[in-house]
Amino acid sequence: MTTPLSPLAPLGTPLNNDAQRLLLLGSGELGREVALEAVRLGLEVIAVDRYDQAPAMTVAHRRHVIDMLDGAALRKVVEQEKPGLIVPEVEAIATETLVALEAEGWRVIPTARATQLTMNREGIRRLAAEELGLKTSPFRFAGTEAEYLEAIEAIGLPCVVKPIMSSSGKGQSTVRQESEVLTAWKYAGEAGRGKSDRVIVEGFVPFDTEITLLTVRASDGTHFCPPIGHRQEAGDYRESWQPCALHPDTLAACQEMAKAVTDALGGWGLFGVELFIAGEADQPQTVYFSEISPRPHDTGMVTMVSQHQSEFELHVRAIMGLPIGEITLVQPGASAVILAGGKSDHPQYAGLDKALQVPTSKVRLFGKPTAHPNRRMGVALTLGDTIEEAKERAIACAQQVQVIL
Ligand code: AMP
Secondary structure, X not given: OOOOOXXXXXXXXXXXXXXXXXXXXXXXXXXXXXXXXXXXXXXXXXXXEOOOOOHHHHHXXXXXXXXXXXXXXXXXXXXXXXXXXXXXXXXXOOHHHHHHHHHOOOOEOOOHHHHHHHHOHHHHHXXXXXXXXXXXXXXXXXXXXXXXXXXXXXXXXXXXXXXXXXXXXXXXXXXXXXXXXXXXXXXXXXXXXXXXXXXXXXXXXXXXXXXXXXXXXXXXXXXXXXXXXXXXXXXXXXXXXXXXXXXXXXXXXXXXXXXXXXXXXXXXXXXXEEEEEEOOOOOOOEEEEEEEEOOOOHHHHHHHHHEOOOHHHHHHHHHOOOOXXXXXXXXXXXXXXXXXXXXXXXXXXXXXXXXXXXXXXXXXXXXXXXXXXXXEEEEEEEEOOOHHHHHHHHHHHHHHOXXXX
């Protein structure tokens, strides 16, 4: 076992014997930013994913291609690399192996239990609603068609059906009329991650705004970033902006919920707390807890321009046991995603020259080796005097970038 990473112990040098190693489990675009921040703070980074040339692999010191749901393969990489920090960046990981590794003394971020509870919608929903008493949409779980029909009956229409093991809108549908009930069940079964046929049936929340409240648990306490608003389409985000206007009482209620759920999960690191807000910002609003990621959040990519410390820098500082201090907003900012229109084994990009003529704009291309319809290939980041201006700029910038298939 390596020396545990501690803010009090001296930090070694990457690629030397005394290096402090960070093992990144999941090497997508969010992982790539975590890797870059870790490299900046002097860590040696090993990137892992199920496919080669994943975004974080191209900036890491080493890489491994394994099926991260295969516990034996995961253990082998951990024992070979001896990381001071095991940092999950996706949900689909053999979390029971993380629990065993943690019990043997390996450090899992934020905790192995947190990765286990949040991998599965049932674990986190029961913790939030039943143990912590947080307000959520009404919900039922079902594992068979008969249970599903009972759940639909109990919740009523409209409702939202999601596989318990899924993210980014995969297998998710909104059921508005009787004729859609069985289609939603079949769709969830086909698109779920295959480990379980269980679904959650949630009452449809008629929210006005949805936000991500990035919450950091660090050695100097719990810190909140200004709320991030976002727009979703087909269960995946399209634009995000920061700050999102909320009534002061609503913001306090959001922070209280985020504190309760992050304290229950424990450990150090940044969490993306997803909340639904009903009502307008000129009066106190109703807040519903939706879900939480114990890691940087895709809608939080906007913080690469809008905050003095991005969500990735905050995550790496927190997991290293370093202080966060004050989180400051630089200016209102926005992000807009750049999606692929179809399949390709050799995606190319055009229009960057025009895209970067948009004032304040920056473009991040993720370098993913293949494209498929609606795969996120990049993001446009902009600032503005107002949120509206920043958003318009981000959308205008993203629209100029063409993914050539
Ligand atoms: P999720 O994967 O649970 O984050 O869901 C993806 C998106 O679907 C959310 O960000 C919402 O826009 C929408 N959504 C999910 N659950 C509900 C619900 N119970 N009521 C209304 N919209 C929902």
